[in-house]
Amino acid sequence: xxxxxxxxxxxxxxxxxxxxxxxxxxxxxxxxxxxxxxxxxxxxxxxxxxxxxxxxxxxxxxxxxxxxxxxxxxxxxxxxxxxxxxxxxxxxxxxxxxxxxxxxxxxxxxxxxxxxxxxxxxxxxxxxxxxxxxxxxxxxxxxxxxxxxxxxxxxxxxxxxxxxxxxxxxxxxxxxxxxxxxxxxxxxxxxxxxxxxxxxxxxxxxxxxxxxxxxxxxxxxxxxxxxxxxxxxxxxxxxxxxxxxxxxxxxxxxxxxxxxxxxxxxxxxxxxxxxxxxxxxxxxxxxxxxxxxxxxxxxx
Amino acid sequence: xxxxxxxxxxxxxxxxxxxxxxxxxxxxxxxxxxxxxxxxxxxxxxxxxxxxxxxxxxxxxxxxxxxxxxxxxxxxxxxxxxxxxxxxxxxxxxxxxxxxxxxxxxxxxxxxxxxxxxxxxxxxxxxxxxxxxxxxxxxxxxxxxxxxxxxxxxxxxxxxxxxxxxxxxxxxxxxxxxxxxxxxxxxxxxxxxxxxxxxxxxxxxxxxxxxxxxxxxxxxxxxxxxxxxxxxxxxxxxxxxxxxxxxxxxxxxxxxxxxxxxxxxxxxxxxxxxxxxxxxxxxxxxxxxxxxxxxxxxxxxxxxxxxxxxxxxxxxxxxxxxxxxxxxxxxxxxxxxxxxxxxxxxxxxxxxxxxxxxxxxxxxxxxxxxxxxxxxxxxxxxxxxxxxxxxxxxxxxxxxxxxxxxxxxxxxxxxxxxxxxxxxxxxxxxxxxxxxxxxxxx
Numbered sequence: 001x002x003x004x005x006x007x008x009x010x011x012x013x014x015x016x017x018x019x020x021x022x023x024x025x026x027x028x029x030x031x032x033x034x035x036x037x038x039x040x041x042x043x044x045x046x047x048x049x050x051x052x053x054x055x056x057x058x059x060x061x062x063x064x065x066x067x068x069x070x071x072x073x074x075x076x077x078x079x080x081x082x083x084x085x086x087x088x089x090x091x092x093x094x095x096x097x098x099x100x101x102x103x104x105x106x107x108x109x110x111x112x113x114x115x116x117x118x119x120x121x122x123x124x125x126x127x128x129x130x131x132x133x134x135x136x137x138x139x140x141x142x143x144x145x146x147x148x149x150x151x152x153x154x155x156x157x158x159x160x161x162x163x164x165x166x167x168x169x170x171x172x173x174x175x176x177x178x179x180x181x182x183x184x185x186x187x188x189x190x191x192x193x194x195x196x197x198x199x200x201x202x203x204x205x206x207x208x209x210x211x212x213x214x215x216x217x218x219x220x221x222x223x224x225x226x227x228x229x230x231x232x233x234x235x236x237x238x239x240x241x242x243x244x245x246x247x248x249x250x251x252x253x254x255x256x257x258x259x260x261x262x263x264x265x266x267x268x269x270x271x272x273x274x275x276x277x278x279x280x281x282x283x284x285x286x287x288x289x290x291x292x293x294x295x296x297x298x299x300x
Numbered sequence: 301x302x303x304x305x306x307x308x309x310x311x312x313x314x315x316x317x318x319x320x321x322x323x324x325x326x327x328x329x330x331x332x333x334x335x336x337x338x339x340x341x342x343x344x345x346x347x348x349x350x351x352x353x354x355x356x357x358x359x360x361x362x363x364x365x366x367x368x369x370x371x372x373x374x375x376x377x378x379x380x381x382x383x384x385x386x387x388x389x390x391x392x393x394x395x396x397x398x399x400x401x402x403x404x405x406x407x408x409x410x411x412x413x414x415x416x417x418x419x420x421x422x423x424x425x426x427x428x429x430x431x432x433x434x435x436x437x438x439x440x441x442x443x444x445x446x447x448x449x450x451x452x453x454x455x456x457x458x459x460x461x462x463x464x465x466x467x468x469x470x471x472x473x474x475x476x477x478x479x480x481x482x483x484x485x486x487x488x489x490x491x492x493x494x495x496x497x498x499x500x501x502x503x504x505x506x507x508x509x510x511x512x513x514x515x516x517x518x519x520x521x522x523x524x525x526x527x528x529x530x531x532x533x534x535x536x537x538x539x540x541x542x543x544x545x546x547x548x549x550x551x552x553x554x555x556x557x558x559x560x561x562x563x564x565x566x567x568x569x570x571x572x573x574x575x576x577x578x579x580x581x582x583x584x585x586x587x588x589x590x591x592x593x594x595x596x597x598x599x600x601x602x603x604x605x606x607x608x609x610x611x612x613x614x615x616x617x618x619x620x621x622x623x624x625x626x627x628x629x630x631x632x633x634x635x636x637x638x639x640x641x642x643x644x645x646x647x648x649x650x651x652x653x654x655x656x657x658x659x660x661x662x663x664x665x666x667x668x669x670x671x672x673x674x675x676x677x678x679x680x681x682x683x684x685x686x687x688x689x690x691x692x693x694x695x696x697x698x699x700x701x702x703x704x705x706x707x708x709x710x711x712x713x714x715x716x717x718x719x720x721x722x723x724x725x726x727x728x729x730x731x732x733x734x735x736x737x738x739x740x741x742x
Contacts, residue, residue: 053700053739053740054419054420054421054700055394055397055398055419055420055421056397056398056400056420056421056422057419057420057421073735074731074732075732138565139566140563140564141563141565142565157564157565157718157719158565159565160564160565160717160718160719161719162715162718162719162720246711246714247711248711248714248715248718249714249718249719249720250715250718250720250725261391262707264395264398265390265391265394265395265398266390266391266703266707267703267704267707267736268394268398268420268703269739270398
């Protein structure tokens with residue numbers, strides 16, 4: 001006995017099979033990716049190989065000399081160093097605090113909803129406004145030093161000290177970021193099967209053991225996302241630096257995005273700015289690839 | 301027929317340029333669609349009225365009078381202002397011009413930046429407006445807004461610096477008031493000592509600079525000691541900011557902050573209120589600051605000439621804002637009409653002055669006459685202004701590398717204020733500038 005069903009199905013889909021539907025659904029996303037991601041990236045690479053010191057004047061081909069010049073520029077090398085230092089400190093710090101708060105606020109304790117909201121609240125404030133608020137707090141005669149004085153402690157210099165400015169930026173960025181990343185981790189915690197904790201408890205696991213052997217492995221996917229997204233977002237840090245320090249004092253907060261902004265919109269050196277952007281993108285891709293590898297190599 | 305290699309290369313360059321322009325237009329269209337500033341800017345309205353967008357960094361209300369006067373005289377043209385913060389003007393304008401945004405018709409140009417802006421293609425040659433300005437505008441200010449013999453903007457104002465002092469705080473400290481004679485300035489060393497004495501008697505701060513960390517206000521310090529403006533050589537592209545005079549000047553500057561005579565951690569926008577609130581003994585600023593000080597309740601202040609280093613020569617800042625036309629404006633002729641009104645017309649220039657010093661010759665005389673007519677400290681202010689402009693003004697260097705120079709120096713000044721060793725930081729700035737300026741030498 002034969003059936004006509006397969007032939008009818010093929011006929012309904014037409015000679016192009018599933019392609020028209022696939023193209024309809026994927027088209028907008030692919031178009032957006034090309035227009036908003038690939039084309040600007042290709043444009044940045046092209047611009048980085050050309051140069052003019054005079055903004056709108058016609059550019060000339062300089063090729064890799066642009067990168068050679070950039071990698072011998074002490075200001076750019078300093079930016080790479082500052083960005084690396086910032087990333088090494090801020091990413092583990094934010095994720096550790098976000099995880100600790102997520103675990104804490106996942107417990108059934110009184111007022112947890114309010115506390116969670118308070119930690120999340122800075123996310124709703126634009127970065128530029130947060131920076132302005134912190135600029136007042138960090139003033140040498142500002143409220144933070146006022147609090148220290150209440151306890152008989154000497155004031156700190158915060159944004160005016162090369163040794164404290166980057167740490168101050170870390171505080172501002174974490175104030176905003178911790179609550180945001182915490183929410184993803186809380187969502188992950190809610191998905192963990194409570195039976196796993198019960199089973200672990202029956203096996204005699206204490207709080208730390210349950211956290212180490214149940215919570216962390218079960219949160220792997222959320223942690224992977226937070227780690228990658230947080231790293232990339234901190235790599236692109238700009239507004240607080242531009243508003244609070246403009247890269248100073250002594251270049252101690254001159255992260256890559258600030259360096260790129262100054263090359264493009266202060267110096268009008270589009271070629272050098274594009275080259276620095278290409279370097280930044282390459283660094284971001286390299287970090288993300290390594291992070292994905294590390295996170296996918298372990299077993300649950 | 302074979303074409304030469306040079307012809308083919310020129311043709312390729314031409315095509316490349318055309319593609320570049322096309323790409324920029326696409327970008328400009330996207331920017332115009334996305335940015336609120338692009339909507340309706342530079343537009344011809346339905347009723348035939350042309351609306352011009354004027355991007356500037358002045359206090360709210362500065363241009364209200366001159367815009368009202370111009371619109372009365374030119375019913376077909378409307379001026380819409382976009383006011384951006386002072387520190388953001390340069391980057392905001394460059395960002396929009398690099399993307400060929402037609403939403404900017406006119407913009408504020410800080411006169412020493414003109415050469416850099418003109419070389420970058422950001423300004424329209426004003427042509428015959430430059431000719432019309434001769435005899436009506438101060439020739440020095442007019443020369444400051446030309447690049448390679450062409451007039452790229454018209455100057456509105458000039459500026460100078462004064463020493464404001466709080467009479468009550470000095471009296472309390474038993475410190476003699478500075479002499480008001482424009483030819484007898486205090487020394488910087490004496491100002492710092494008097495400031496410290498006032499602090500000992502209760503003042504919060506001894507001395508505050510209006511434009512803290514900005515080359516504009518700090519250039520006279522090394523100039524007073526014979527250290528020059530910081531740029532020398534052909535086309536002023538060779539930095540010289542670490543000679544003994546510069547090091548001495550900025551060692552003194554650093555000591556003000558190290559000793560707590562002047563405040564760290566404040567922005568230029570916050571320094572005026574420090575004096576207006578009656579807590580600061582001395583304030584170095586421009587004539588424009590007087591307005592806010594007059595309105596400050598209970599502030600008993602007076603003015604004295606800009607100080608000089610002991611053994612040095614008097615030197616004070618000068619130069620100010622000009623107005624230019626964007627090459628991407630669709631209403632360049634209307635924009636030039638507005639510039640002609642606010643820069644060349646005696647009434648327009650007076651309306652546009654707003655407590656600044658107009659460079660239009662009739663408006664300048666009216667400015668001084670008005671101040672002298674008010675008597676008291678206004679008259680003393682007029683005498684200091686007239687003397688400083690005539691005898692002590694040191695212009696900022698006119699060079700295509702000025703934006704690069706000023707950016708690097710402002711950062712160095714901020715670092716020195718925050719505690720960097722002055723000599724080491726100035727040497728670092730010189731090395732950085734030597735490298736950065738090389739690109740302008742071709």
